[in-house]
Amino acid sequence: MIRYDWTLAEVAEIYRRPLLNLIMEAAAVHRQFHIPGQIQACTLLSIKTGGCPEDCAYCAQSVRYQTGVQVHRLLDVETVVESARQAKRNGATRFCMGAAWREVRSNRDFERVLEMVRQVRALGLEVCATLGMLTPQQAVALKEAGLTAYNHNLDTSASYYGEIITTRTYEDRLRTLEVARAAGLSLCSGGILGLGESEEDRIALLHTLATMQPHPESVPINALVPIQGTPLEHQEPPSVWEMVRAIATARLLMPRSMIRLAAGRERLSPAEQVLCFIAGANSIFLGEKLLTTPNAPLGEDEKLFEILGIQPLPAFANALHE
Ligand code: SAM
Numbered sequence: 001m002i003r004y005d006w007t008l009a010e011v012a013e014i015y016r017r018p019l020l021n022l023i024m025e026a027a028a029v030h031r032q033f034h035i036p037g038q039i040q041a042c043t044l045l046s047i048k049t050g051g052c053p054e055d056c057a058y059c060a061q062s063v064r065y066q067t068g069v070q071v072h073r074l075l076d077v078e079t080v081v082e083s084a085r086q087a088k089r090n091g092a093t094r095f096c097m098g099a100a101w102r103e104v105r106s107n108r109d110f111e112r113v114l115e116m117v118r119q120v121r122a123l124g125l126e127v128c129a130t131l132g133m134l135t136p137q138q139a140v141a142l143k144e145a146g147l148t149a150y151n152h153n154l155d156t157s158a159s160y161y162g163e164i165i166t167t168r169t170y171e172d173r174l175r176t177l178e179v180a181r182a183a184g185l186s187l188c189s190g191g192i193l194g195l196g197e198s199e200e201d202r203i204a205l206l207h208t209l210a211t212m213q214p215h216p217e218s219v220p221i222n223a224l225v226p227i228q229g230t231p232l233e234h235q236e237p238p239s240v241w242e243m244v245r246a247i248a249t250a251r252l253l254m255p256r257s258m259i260r261l262a263a264g265r266e267r268l269s270p271a272e273q274v275l276c277f278i279a280g281a282n283s284i285f286l287g288e289k290l291l292t293t294p295n296a297p298l299g300e301d302e303k304l305f306e307i308l309g310i311q312p313l314p315a316f317a318n319a320l321h322e
C-alpha cells in the first residue's frame with residue numbers, strides 16, 4: 001500500500017524510531033517493492049559549470065563565492081555523448097546532466113541540450129537533467145526529446161530554505177516540479193543533510209516529498225560536500241547514522257521510489273554503504289566525479305559490487321513509473 005496522506009506526526013514517529021528497528025522495518029518494505037541486491041547506477045556530468053547567479057550556500061558553482069571551480073560554458077554535444085558512452089561502458093544505466101543555471105532560457109543553448117538528450121537517449125540510457133527552473137513549454141520539449149526524468153531538489157524544509165538560498169523560494173521549487181510532472185517527466189527530488197538544519201527540518205522535508213502524489217520516482221539523499229569558499233565550508237557533514245536514518249525513513253514513506261545514496265558516499269566505508277543499502281538505498285552515482293567534486297573511485301565500486309553480488313538495475317526497469 002502506497003500512502004500520500006502521511007501526517008507530520010507520523011513521519012516524526014517513524015524518523016525517531018530506534019535505529020536498528022527502523023533499519024529492519026525499512027529492509028522488509030524494501031524487499032516487498034524491489035528486487036534485493038539490485039542497484040541503479042547513475043553517472044553525473046556537469047554540462048555547464050560555475051557562474052550561477054543563485055546563492056545556494058552549499059554550492060561550488062555560485063558566482064557569489066570564491067570556490068576556485070573551473071568555470072565552463074555549455075559543453076559540445078559530442079563531448080557529452082562521448083562521456084555518456086563511457087558511462088555506459090562503466091555500467092551506468094542512467095546519465096544525468098547538470099547545468100549551473102537559475103532557469104532554462106529558450107535559446108541555442110537549450111536547443112543544444114535537447115540534442116544531447118536525444119543522442120544520449122539513443123544510446124539506450126535513461127536520461128536525467130537538472131537545469132534549474134523550467135517553463136511548461138520547455139518541459140514538454142525535454143520530454144519530446146526523450147528525457148526520462150527531471151532532477152530538482154527541495155534540499156531542506158520549507159522553513160529552513162531561506163537560510164540556505166535567498167534568490168528563489170520553496171514555492172518556485174515546487175512549481176518547477178509540477179511543471180516537469182505535468183509534461184510527463186519522472187521526478188527526481190530529494191535533499192541534503194548537513195546544512196545546519198534541525199531534525200524537525202529533515203522530518204518536514206521527508207513529509208513534503210512523501211505527500212506528493214505520485215511520489216518522486218527517485219529521491220536523492222545527499223550528504224553535504226563542504227566546499228571551500230562557501231558559507232557552509234566549515235559545516236560538519238552528517239554521520240552515517242543520520243544518513244541511514246533518513247534513507248530508512250524515506251524507504252518506509254515512499255516504498256516504490258528509488259532512494260539514492262547520492263553525494264557524500266565516498267566518505268563512507270564499504271560496510272557503511274552496505275548499511276545504507278540494507279536501509280533501503282538502491283541507487284548510487286557511479287563514476288569518478290559528481291558535478292565538481294570527486295565521487296567514489298570506479299575500481300572500489302566494482303570491488304564492492306562483486307563482493308556483495310549486486311546486480312545492476314537495467315535501464316527503464318521502472319518504466320511503470322513513467
Ligand atoms: N542549478 C540547478 C539546480 O540548482 O537545480 C541544477 C544543478 S545543482 C548543482 C543540483 C543539486 O546538487 C542541488 O539542488 C543540490 O541538492 C546538490 N548539491 C549541490 N552542491 C552540493 C554539495 N556541495 N553537497 C551536496 N549536494 C550538493
Ligand code: DTB
Pocket residue numbers: 044060096098130151153190220221222225262263290291292293294
Ligand atoms: C543530486 O541530488 N546530487 C547530485 C545531482 N543530484 C545533481 C549533485 C551532487 C553535487 C555534489 C557537489 C558537486 O560535485 O559539486
Ligand code: SF4
Pocket residue numbers: 052053054055056059060061062099100101102132
Ligand atoms: Fe546554481 Fe544549482 Fe548551484 Fe544553486 S545549486 S548555485 S542553482 S548550480
